[in-house]
Amino acid sequence: MTYVYTVIAFGLIYTMLALGLNLQMGFTGIINFGYVAFVAIGAYTSALLTVDLHWPLLAGWAAGAALAALASYPLGLLTIRLGGDYFAVVTLGFSELALLVVLNERQLTHGAIGITGIHRPFAALGPHLSAPLALLTIAALTAFTAYLIWQIGHSPLGRLLRAIQANESAAQALGKNTVGYKVLVLVVGSAIAGLAGALYAHWVQYISPDQFSPDVTFNTFIALILGGVGSLLGPVIGAFVLIFFLQGSIVLQDYVHIFSANQQSALRFMIIGLALVLLIVFRPEGIMGRMKSRRSRRSADVS
């Protein structure tokens, strides 16, 4: 049962991550290769504040999201004008830098040892109750995030973001502060990543720097591409497909002994890579993409 809970919790947390990335990449066209940095900031902020300073859990989560947002703001102001490719490279550098800071500022972050004893929500109720209740809390926050993103997607703001992605100069010629909107999207997406990071820390109850490698960014991109970049439901589907696959193949490892553990994990990435290539070739709009465009066509007929 615990294992099922964890799979669902990871699925939800990756859903949240994919939702934030979708706002940045899917809606606005911002490629953020340093996404994991904001996840780490959220996780560490909440963990340190609740463990070392005994903050209440909700305050820790809020601070995690807020600090991730705050960190992304100057980064965005300084670099978003650089243009897509440069920005992607700078963010990748930023996430490596964040990881180095976590590793070396041992006084603050506990270094490579990591932080133990992070509380789960409802921990006082005992492990049997706290796991499902914590899961429900994560589900509720993920649902709220999905609702927020859905609202943005269906508002004039979402329309403007898609316009900025389609042609930034044209949006500027119409009086839109495109740089401001891109920074806004970066900040909101980072807050979502920070919250997801905090939720993750309090679910697994132990964090260390190696949990925040670029793999997290990579996996989030995969989830988003699987589900359909820019589609509204895509991130949910993509995240769960990814987590079921990743976790499923780990379980399988215990029963199938043809490959060594190393070979297995290599094989896992080969399968993901192959699936991505096939998907991009045969269904570039993602698993959910087709449905979305069918719906928008229908609504076009109605009006």
Place this chain on the structure above:
Amino acid sequence: MLLEARDIEKSYVGSRVLKSVSVALKPGSITALIGPNGAGKTTLFDIISGFVQADSGMVRYSGEEITRKPAFLRARRGIVKTFQIPHEFGGLSVLDNLLVASSDQIGERFPVGLWSRRAAREQERVNTETAYGILEFLGLLASREVKAETLSAGEKKLLELARALMLAPRLLMLDEPLAGVPVSVGEQILEHLVDIGAQGKTLLIVEHNLEAVMRVADWVYVLVDGELLASGRPSDVQCNERVQAAYLGKA
């Protein structure tokens, strides 16, 4: 003068694209900017609208110096330009292309727009009506739900114009608005431009269809190789020998 650009200089690696160019636009006038390909017309447009920074010189609008003002702020002040190469929002419907253009949208604010939904909807309704009017006039109403990327080149030029009109600009700058547009529609657009001018708006038009431009313009600047060769009333400019030699002869 509504707009004044003085002593504008611009060079790209090795070549001087604009050589101390000065233009001035009277409020409510229609000014044409003509000249052969590569003369620097689009570059001058970009400098006035804020998309390109001049190497030197200054731009003054409505009594205020705007030489270093970012493009989007100039647009908000009423300087709206269209692009020579259509810059449509390809994945958006034609109607959405126009709706995006509307200024001061409550629904674009974050996070306020997410809960002031009634006000946003009401504003959207008004903007949609405006958009329908413009689309109807330009003959794009039937295509309002199709994605902008599927339009023909001529229709995209019209969309470009339609979007600019959504902002009700004080100074409307059109970069070859008739290129690729069917002649009959072009005629209508010209008439409409005269109407817009009559309403006190100021227009600056780059156009290759000389005969058309000469008909609607109050004032003409002739730009050749980055230099102002002549300026004046259309009739005077047409008679100017240097212009005939340098431009009309070639065209």
